[in-house]
Amino acid sequence: MFIKNLPHKTVERLSQYRRALLLILSKEKTHVFSHEIAQMLHITPVQVRRDLMLIGYSGNLRKGYDIKELIDLIGKIIDSERGQRVAVVGLGNLGKAFISYFKGKRSKLSMIAAFDVNPEKINRVFDGVPCYHINQLPEIIKQNNISIGIITVPSEQAPEIAEALVLSGIKGILNYTPKPLNVPAYVYLEEYDMITSLEKVAFFAKKNDERFK
């Protein structure tokens, strides 16, 4: 299913709604109200309803939203019908954390391969994901039609890894190194830095502290 111009923020929240809904899905509870979803994500109920309006989902006036239906609909919108394949480059702390967290979580995204240079990791399987030598990257990416790469190598290596990924035909990159990367416009690039998050918390914690004094 395709919806024209879904806002960036809405896409992000749809993923979060699904995560939260999967967490509360059970035999007993089949429906959920907008204010319940809102509370879980610390946003307003109006925001939730607006997002659901954008994806054309209607709830039951008395019971709220059907959890299963909503999970399925979100899937129809944000997942690719044919599925997408993912690889992690750099099987250190962060790479392993990603793989073990991801395991079994999504059916339309498959974690196909990891790459490293450490001989102790190569040709072993971590949480169901085989690890290959970095030299095999182009070959494995192309063979398996992997379209998304996650970069968790030491930051100095990040640019060359990004280049290799792009040349192998990747369509999206999730970069966890602090190194600025340059990729062509047709490759979607997302970056995240824990220290930035921490500094944000530090800044607003200090601000709150003054405000609530």
Place this chain on the structure above:
Amino acid sequence: MFIKNLPHKTVERLSQYRRALLLILSKEKTHVFSHEIAQMLHITPVQVRRDLMLIGYSGNLRKGYDIKELIDLIGKIIDSERGQRVAVVGLGNLGKAFISYFKGKRSKLSMIAAFDVNPEKINRVFDGVPCYHINQLPEIIKQNNISIGIITVPSEQAPEIAEALVLSGIKGILNYTPKPLNVPAYVYLEEYDMITSLEKVAFFAKKNDERFK
């Protein structure tokens, strides 16, 4: 230094500017142009100039911005003068990744303690950070005046950890578990989920792919 109502997004970018500037700081290069900073973060030069305007920094019309000065000014604004102390709860893959990445990076934020339940980790030091048993959390937090907590325990334990942190007087929490937490309004809460990032990349990669076909 305090600036009234600095936008959320600007605070985030200031942290990123500093990260990027520290990365290019060297003897040879003392100044930087807005378009250079912009390119590193994949934003526009105007955005950079606007942010610097908000913090009241003026560049040199011909040479650009003094890198050292700018790093210092950003510090004066986003760091707390007296410093803030941080603890990590849950020393698994993610907790270790955080600590090793953070090591030596910031002078105004100190990583003081880690907590776990695994006897093999307790009373050992990881990258300079001592690990204590979770039972000691209230005591250690209060004694050391730790004001920020990072949660990287298995998600089932997250709510009780958050509660313990709040009761011990923490002012900000960075939660990496998918479990929704409830904290009082005076505690600043930030959450992050790798799968949400991945799904965002997947969504826009698929979209790009159609657009650039």
Place this chain on the structure above:
DNA sequence: TTTTTGTTGTGAAACTTTACACATGTCCAC
């Protein structure tokens, strides 16, 4: 000197995102 080039700084417009306010609908209690 004068012109050209390339930068910063910023008012105002445009765009994006969120919240308000309330019409509408459903069920339950009475």
Place this chain on the structure above:
DNA sequence: GTGGACATGTGTAAAGTTTCACAACAAAAA
């Protein structure tokens, strides 16, 4: 059945964020 309680859905306003457009200026080139 009638009114009250409590949801959803949504037009519109407000708030937040980014971009446009250009004045102001400094240095180098002509």
